Amino acid sequence: MKRRPIRIPNLGAAQAIILHRPHPTVQALMRQLTAIGLRVTQTWSEPGPEVLASDYVFFDADMGHDGMFPWEPGQPPIPMIALIGSEAPGRIEWSLKAGAHAQLLKPVGDNGAYSALLIARDAFDAQKALSAEIADLRRRLDDRQTVVRAVTLLAARGRSDTEAYAQLRQMAMAWRISFEDAAARIVAAQGGADERSQRS
Amino acid sequence: MTRQIELGLLFSRSGSYALISEACRTGAMAAIARVNGDPRLDVRFVPVERDPGGNVDAYAPLCEEILRGTDARHVVGCITSWSRKEVIPTVEKFGGTLWYAVPYEGFEASDHVVYTHACPNQHLLPLLDWVMPAHGRRAYLTGSNYIWGWEMNRLARERITAAGGEVTGERYLPIGSREVGRMIEELRFARPDFILNSLIGPSSYEFMAAYRALGQEDAQFRPDRCPVLSCNVTECELPALGPAAEGLVAAGPYFRGVPGWPGPGTFGSSHEAAAFSAVMELARLLAARAGAETLPLSQLLAGDRGTGIIDPETHHTVLPVIIARVEGGAFRTIRRRDAVAGDPYLTRSRLVAAPALRVVS
Numbered sequence: 260m261k262r263r264p265i266r267i268p269n270l271g272a273a274q275a276i277i278l279h280r281p282h283p284t285v286q287a288l289m290r291q292l293t294a295i296g297l298r299v300t301q302t303w304s305e306p307g308p309e310v311l312a313s314d315y316v317f318f319d320a321d322m323g324h325d326g327m328f329p330w331e332p333g334q335p336p337i338p339m340i341a342l343i344g345s346e347a348p349g350r351i352e353w354s355l356k357a358g359a360h361a362q363l364l365k366p367v368g369d370n371g372a373y374s375a376l377l378i379a380r381d382a383f384d385a386q387k388a389l390s391a392e393i394a395d396l397r398r399r400l401d402d403r404q405t406v407v408r409a410v411t412l413l414a415a416r417g418r419s420d421t422e423a424y425a426q427l428r429q430m431a432m433a434w435r436i437s438f439e440d441a442a443a444r445i446v447a448a449q450g451g452a453d454e455r456s457q458r459s
Numbered sequence: 460m461t462r463q464i465e466l467g468l469l470f471s472r473s474g475s476y477a478l479i480s481e482a483c484r485t486g487a488m489a490a491i492a493r494v495n496g497d498p499r500l501d502v503r504f505v506p507v508e509r510d511p512g513g514n515v516d517a518y519a520p521l522c523e524e525i526l527r528g529t530d531a532r533h534v535v536g537c538i539t540s541w542s543r544k545e546v547i548p549t550v551e552k553f554g555g556t557l558w559y560a561v562p563y564e565g566f567e568a569s570d571h572v573v574y575t576h577a578c579p580n581q582h583l584l585p586l587l588d589w590v591m592p593a594h595g596r597r598a599y600l601t602g603s604n605y606i607w608g609w610e611m612n613r614l615a616r617e618r619i620t621a622a623g624g625e626v627t628g629e630r631y632l633p634i635g636s637r638e639v640g641r642m643i644e645e646l647r648f649a650r651p652d653f654i655l656n657s658l659i660g661p662s663s664y665e666f667m668a669a670y671r672a673l674g675q676e677d678a679q680f681r682p683d684r685c686p687v688l689s690c691n692v693t694e695c696e697l698p699a700l701g702p703a704a705e706g707l708v709a710a711g712p713y714f715r716g717v718p719g720w721p722g723p724g725t726f727g728s729s730h731e732a733a734a735f736s737a738v739m740e741l742a743r744l745l746a747a748r749a750g751a752e753t754l755p756l757s758q759l760l761a762g763d764r765g766t767g768i769i770d771p772e773t774h775h776t777v778l779p780v781i782i783a784r785v786e787g788g789a790f791r792t793i794r795r796r797d798a799v800a801g802d803p804y805l806t807r808s809r810l811v812a813a814p815a816l817r818v819v820s
Contacts, residue, residue, distance in 0.1 A: 269806070270804060271805075271806035271807060272806075273806075287570075290570060293772050294568035294772050294773050294774075294803075294804075295568065296802075296806025296807055297806075368551060369547065369551050369571060370567075373566065373804070
């Protein structure tokens with residue numbers, strides 16, 4: 260599969276938050292992020308809603324714990340970059356569970372932040388796009404039974420299955436709705452129960 | 460009391476980009492002479508020179524030799540971005556500072572480097588903003604096979620396609636290669652509106668000569684129709700290019716005789732001027748601050764009470780942007796913008812959209 264091209268985010272005036280206790284690593288990271296052009300804040304105890312207003316989260320993987328983020332575990336709404344000191348499997352596993360999209364090794368020095376930002380943004384976008392695609396495919400999979408019923412109903416008017424299938428496709432195009440939605444409409448019009456209405 | 464301060468110079472005096480090294484070295488030496496002859500300054504620079512001979516692997520060890528074996532904490536040097544990237548871990552390790560006086564591709568802001576020449580918002584982007592309305596939006600991109608050419612062409616492609624233009628071809632040559640025949644054949648076929656040339660050294664000289672020959676054969680490829688653009692050619696390479704340079708359009712902070720930056724005086728090229736301004740700024744930062752010569756750059760800048768040229772966040776400088784064409788063996792200014800701040804990550808100026816483009820038939 261051809262890789263989609265990288266999107267270079269506009270980092271000018273983007274907001275980053277560093278969830279880490281005050282430390283030279285935080286200073287070095289702040290210097291890098293400020294040089295790149297981001298606005299940066301740092302907090303450790305009880306991160307509040309300001310985390311949700313950020314565009315990027317850098318978090319301490321060494322001292323981090325469940326419940327430090329104001330969202331469902333592992334469901335970050337923004338790109339997350341782990342600041343890893345001890346490369347112990349337990350801590351790496353926790354970072355991954357927390358939803359890290361990229362990492363920076365501590366001590367943070369003169370570089371690394373820019374590539375972490377770009378990689379985290381790309382991984383976050385890719386994950387989001389894949390989740391949406393999977394949800395759509397799953398919905399269509401669930402609608403297979405409705406499609407079969409619609410085709411059967413159309414075929415009952417003396418058409419072959421292939422003709423009924425083609426007719427359903429044409430209807431979907433004419434109505435400018437998805438194939439599955441067209442099938443649901445046919446089933447509903449014939450008084451049949453729509454699989455989806457039963458689900459919901 | 461006058462302080463004798465050792466100052467590292469790390470320039471390759473042989474190899475494929477020796478002309479640029481010589482220009483930078485000339486500028487640095489001129490500034491050292493100026494500083495050492497200035498009775499108002501308590502600083503006397505003692506140059507410590509190392510010559511990597513154009514070998515990229517020699518830079519880091521020689522830089523370490525300067526920082527470890529002498530009292531020098533500041534090194535003026537490096538031409539290619541490749542060598543700069545090799546040297547940065549060394550200056551970081553020893554708390555030294557590299558003063559880099561060459562145009563480069565941006566996306567860097569080391570805590571241990573001062574960038575006194577232009578980055579893309581000070582060369583490439585204004586050059587493209589000039590060329591597309593003037594000549595058209597179909598580009599051919601070429602460069603030497605390392606980060607300078609790659610990133611310049613990536614950025615150019617982004618800017619050109621965003622403006623509705625098209626890249627008709629993109630080709631790279633290894634540093635030092637003279638195999639330009641294939642590019643000329645591609646150009647003959649692609650017939651672009653302009654060429655961005657980020658080749659360095661002999662590759663560039665060979666390409667420019669072959670392109671001039673192509674222009675004599677087919678008027679479409681004469682510089683007034685389809686110009687070659689460069690962000691790295693300055694006067695220091697005009698002797699090597701000879702008549703092949705005629706019509707080349709370059710962007711830079713200085714061209715010979717243009718007043719303003721970096722101050723009074725005439726310089727051979729922007730390379731020379733940028734190295735000169737680097738050493739002058741260092742002298743200003745060290746003057747009347749005994750012991751400052753041992754400080755890392757961050758502390759040196761933090762303690763600076765004057766109005767320095769170095770942006771404390773990015774370590775880049777404010778420069779004029781001059782677009783100039785080679786006419787009769789010298790650069791003649793086409794367009795000029797004063798005081799453009801270096802924006803290495805294109806985060807500070809990117810909100811300023813490219814000027815609306817008119818199609819010029």
